[in-house]
Amino acid sequence: MIFDNLESAKSFYKRYALACGFSIRKATQWKSRGTIQGKYFVCSKEGQKAVKEVDTLDEEHKPKQKRRKPSQCTGCEARIRLELTVEVRAFNIMRTIFGGFNHVGATKVDCKNFKRGQNLYISEYDAEMVVQRLMRKKQYLPNFSCEYTTTPDGVLKGLFWADEYAKRNFYTFGDVVSFDATYQHNKYNMVFVPFTAIDNHNCNVTLGAALLGNETAETYTWLLKCFKDAFGYAPKVLVTDQDPAMKRAIEDVFPDTRHRLCMWHIMDKLSGKVGSKLCNETDFKERLCDIVWTYQITPDQFEQQWAA
Structure with missing residues (x-):
């Protein structure tokens, strides 16, 4: 089946x-x-x-040892x-x-032979074929955006694309955009970078995506410029992890956008920052989560409890 x-x-x-x-x-x-x-x-x-035999008549038998159920x-x-x-x-x-x-x-x-032949035909030209296909879509589809950049040797360094559905999502739900580059690298060591937002059903929607050859401020600056050119304006709020290269690029390209750090990434690093003993053997983590994941306290209350 x-x-x-x-x-x-x-x-x-x-x-x-x-x-x-x-x-x-x-x-x-x-x-x-x-x-x-x-x-x-x-x-x-x-x-x-495995059955463990126990001799109950053995005088040296440990009294706490029990027969297996x-x-x-x-x-x-x-x-x-x-x-x-x-x-x-x-x-x-x-x-x-x-x-x-x-x-x-x-x-x-x-079918297997055909696939093997395709792989041999594509070989090292797979990146070039992807770029050509996306650029053709950009040529014939007015709402499709695609940009790419290469190294001086002609190696693909960055690729960004956004289709009409992504743009519709951005214009409707793009006030707050998440920008994350923590996914696994592909076999060419290029990292996948999605732009996502939350719709009115609390579901993720895609606003665009990119493949990057490195995670430097220069590359992120290029990517954010592509994003701004594709959509026409910057989001009001951009949420990222604590990557300093991202921070620098956002300040350069989106100076009026409020940059906020992802709370999940911060809490994920908690044990490494304060030590696993404090997190696992005390109520410290519970107390911290009680003031982080709530909207029921004022900013002053948060500052006091955070300091405590």
């Missing part, structure tokens, strides 16, 4: 197990480059726990094995479009 995602497969097997009279649990999985490539879901009674594991072998197979999914989509495997005109092996 083929599922759209891991959660759909889990839901299916959970319903199947319920109909058959057993429950399931997660088991072994394996990853590649941070992506789950395969996973097992097994019966909750899978496996056998009977194990709930019975060695049940019911399981499902899931594997990420993009090629199979593509082949299945073709089967749906053409009305059957016999009408596709190719086999699964042909």
Whole structure:
């Protein structure tokens, strides 16, 4: 069977197990480059726990030692094995479009070979092809914005884009914009930088995105200028982490924008700043969270309790 995602497969097997009279649990999985490539879901009674024999007639037996309770594991072998197979999914989509495997005109092996040939054709020109595709969209779509910059050697250093949906989101919900560069790097060590806001349903909406080759003030300045050119004006409030390069770029490009630091990043560094012992063995963290995550105290009360 083929599922759209891991959660759909889990839901299916959970319903199947319920109909058959057993429950399931997660088991072994394996990853590649941070992506789950395969996973097992097994019966909750899978496996056998090791039995530790206790001789109660032994005079040297420790009095506190107790007999193990009977194990709930019975060695049940019911399981499902899931594997990420993009090629199979593509082949299945073709089967749906053409009305059957016999009408596709190719086999699964042909699809794999075609993908391998594509990768060989793209090779080191993948960045150039992405830029060309986005610039063509900019040429033919009036509301699409795209800018890029390269090093003197011609290596892609920065890429920014925003489509019509992103611009509509900005004009509606763009008073407060989050600007974050803490995501994982890709294989070219380029960091993904999304611009996001919150809509009136408290959901994240995308206002644009970028790929950056480094996180210097110069690069952030270029990016913020691209953002301002795309949307026509700067947001009222910009929320970032405590990156000094970001701070410098915001002061240069958005001088009238109120720059605020992300509270999540500040609280995430709390243990490192004051020590894990104070955070974990006292009520310090609870007391701090009580004054940070509330709107029910005045600024003066906050300053007094913060100092305390």
